[in-house]
Amino acid sequence: MRSPKFPVTDDHIHIDPVNGRGVEAAKDFYRAGGTHIFLISKPSWSLKIHPSTGVDYTHVFDETLRVAELVAETGIIVFPVLGVHPAEITRLTERMPLADAVAVMKGGIDCAACYVQEGKAVALKSGRPHYPVTPEYLEASNDVLMHALECAAECGCALQIHAETGPCIDIVDMARQTGVPVERVVKHYGSPETPLHPSLIAKHEGIPDLVKCGRPFTMESDYMDENDRPGAVIGPKSVPRYTNQLLSSGKITVEDCFRIHGETINKVYGVMVILS
Numbered sequence: 045m046r047s048p049k050f051p052v053t054d055d056h057i058h059i060d061p062v063n064g065r066g067v068e069a070a071k072d073f074y075r076a077g078g079t080h081i082f083l084i085s086k087p088s089w090s091l092k093i094h095p096s097t098g099v100d101y102t103h104v105f106d107e108t109l110r111v112a113e114l115v116a117e118t119g120i121i122v123f124p125v126l127g128v129h130p131a132e133i134t135r136l137t138e139r140m141p142l143a144d145a146v147a148v149m150k151g152g153i154d155c156a157a158c159y160v161q162e163g164k165a166v167a168l169k170s171g172r173p174h175y176p177v178t179p180e181y182l183e184a185s186n187d188v189l190m191h192a193l194e195c196a197a198e199c200g201c202a203l204q205i206h207a208e209t210g211p212c213i214d215i216v217d218m219a220r221q222t223g224v225p226v227e228r229v230v231k232h233y234g235s236p237e238t239p240l241h242p243s244l245i246a247k248h249e250g251i252p253d254l255v256k257c258g259r260p261f262t263m264e265s266d267y268m269d270e271n272d273r274p275g276a277v278i279g280p281k282s283v284p285r286y287t288n289q290l291l292s293s294g295k296i297t298v299e300d301c302f303r304i305h306g307e308t309i310n311k312v313y314g315v316m317v318i319l320s
């Protein structure tokens with residue numbers, strides 16, 4: 045067994061043993077120095093699941109939990125995050141009216157919230173399309189997002205959101221209305237200008253400045269683990285690799301590593317990142 049000197053946490057990664065490299069990708073992360081991951085449920089269509097009710101997302105979430113167990117055997121500590129990908133609205137409305145799609149997505153989030161309440165997952169995932177949509181679709185997506193915030197408030201958990209590039213200032217108000225602290229709304233693929241909690245892609249050039257000014261953030265790879273999209277994102281090793289690069293170039297210290305990959309994660313998600 046190795047004994048890492050500091051934690052290294054990937055705040056947003058997918059592992060898919062059916063369509064990707066699966067546990068082998070997780071082992072790459074581990075060997076590069078990774079210790080903890082937030083394993084995010086994949087979009088239903090990428091698992092060839094086509095929900096027609098909220099309960100159908102059970103198949104998506106059970107697959108995420110099955111993968112979490114496989115990955116945990118490598119020695120990585122896995123925190124599952126479950127929810128409904130915002131682009132599902134476009135997929136679902138190919139098969140049903142918009143109002144039904146909204147109901148299915150809200151039902152899927154209810155289903156994810158049950159897993160959080162049972163202690164099987166640590167956080168929820170929602171958002172709104174990151175691509176241009178009609179005002180009608182945007183309103184429907186915000187309705188789903190509001191529901192996800194309400195569920196996060198009820199569960200007392202964090203919410204990861206996938207949304208358009210930019211600060212997403214209006215989501216601060218939405219979070220306040222539901223009582224979810226803004227620091228617990230995580231902007232996946234975030235940037236420093238967001239008032240939400242930014243989860244930055246590992247190679248983000250703004251990281252040293254954020255460390256200097258003491259702004260809390262976390263780091264992610266958004267690795268998709270799909271063999272037919274190998275170059276779509278950075279690899280599973282990227283969070284440990286960039287962390288070690290920042291450390292060896294003197295841009296961050298070991299204390300910073302404990303803050304980014306340990307303390308901040310604990311505050312945002314209410315988990316305990318400890319080195320074993």
Ligand SMILES: [Zn+2]
Pocket residue numbers: 056058084266
């Ligand atoms: Zn993702």
